[in-house]
Amino acid sequence: MATFLTSSPRVPLLLVLCLGITGPVLAKAPDANAQGFAAYNKGDYAKAHALFEKALKQDPSNAYARLNRARTTTLLNQGKEDADDFDYCAFESNWMYLALADLSVAVEKDAQALLPKIDEDSKGLKALKASDEYKKWRKAISVFVNEKGIKEKVLGATSDWWFLQPGQIPESITLAADKRVMATQQDTYAYPTGEWRPLRSGVEITPEKKPARAWKLLAGKYYFDQGKRFFFEVRLEPDGETTPADSGWTTGPLSIGPLSGDCL
Incomplete structure (x- = not known):
């Protein structure tokens, strides 16, 4: 397979002929991610961000450009969440x-x-990394x-979870230190709704007047922006199929993630 060299008037014609290159000599496209990282190290975050955007348009699977864009997104926007007109739920x-x-x-990559x-x-x-959103994501x-x-x-x-399902009332579910399951709906008082105990792969939850069931601890994806983006969240999901007797939070999943319950 022929080796393509960068086009330059300094490349001797004899060398080109010896290498057997008969077609046009092509220049390698600049590495936008590398260029962006150089700008990032110089503190030019706006230029770096634009270059990371370019790198991801060229190759959306570039994991390093993803990390670098997260860095410049943070540096260019930090503090905006404290402004009066900031829409947290957008x-x-x-x-x-x-x-x-x-x-x-x-x-993931x-x-x-x-x-x-x-x-x-x-x-x-x-x-x-100082935000609660990141700390939940890191879990x-x-x-x-x-x-x-x-x-x-x-x-x-103790751990606090959300039950968030279309058509269902959002509930805050706490697996308390005393092994009670406590539920809260729409900022009302917390009330006991079952018991729990740890298992090797998750927990066992026994809702009131219902049989015990194992729940698996998993990493799930929460999609947003019309399904174009996602972030990871922790999930507890019932092991096996739910039954007609299950309702509300007992159908699962329960989640811990960056999403705020205030946005629902």
């Missing part, structure tokens, strides 16, 4: 969700290489990559 324009969507794709870079980042992702990633001590990181002594 997910397609909320910079935190956009950055988490890029990080989710990056980790190459967790082994990119997750350490995310964890060690104290510059580009600093503001994002989901812990489940996704099967990190050691997953249950302790996600469940702990």
Whole structure:
């Protein structure tokens, strides 16, 4: 296979003929991600962001460009969430969700290489990593990559979950330290609705007046922006098919993720 060289008047004609190149000499396209990272290191975040955008248009699967765009998205927008006109629930324009969507794709593509870079980042992702949205997302990633001590990181002594299903009243479900399941609907008082205990792969939940059932601990995807983007969230899903006797939160899944219940 012929080797293509960068077109230059300095390439001797004899060398071109010796290499057997008979067609046009083509120049390799510049690496937009590498150019963007150079601008990023110089502090020109707007230029870097535009180059990372270009890199992703050329190759949407470029996991490193995803990570880098999350960095510049954070640096160019941090603090805007404190403005009076900031619409937290406009997910397609909320910079935190956009950055988490890029990080989710990056980790999905190459967790082994990119997750350490995310964890060690104290510059580009600093503001994002200080948010509750990121901390919930990081729990989901812990489940996704099967990190050691997953249950302790996600469940702990007490964990708070959301039941969010179309046509159902959103509920906050707490797996409390005393092993009671507590439910809250529409900011009313919390009331007991069952019991739970940890299992090797998740938890066992016994709703009031219903049989016990195992729930699996999983990493799920929450899609937004008309399905074009997603971020990871932690899910508890009932093991096996639900029955007609199940209703409300007992049908699952329960979730812990960046999404705020205030947006529902």
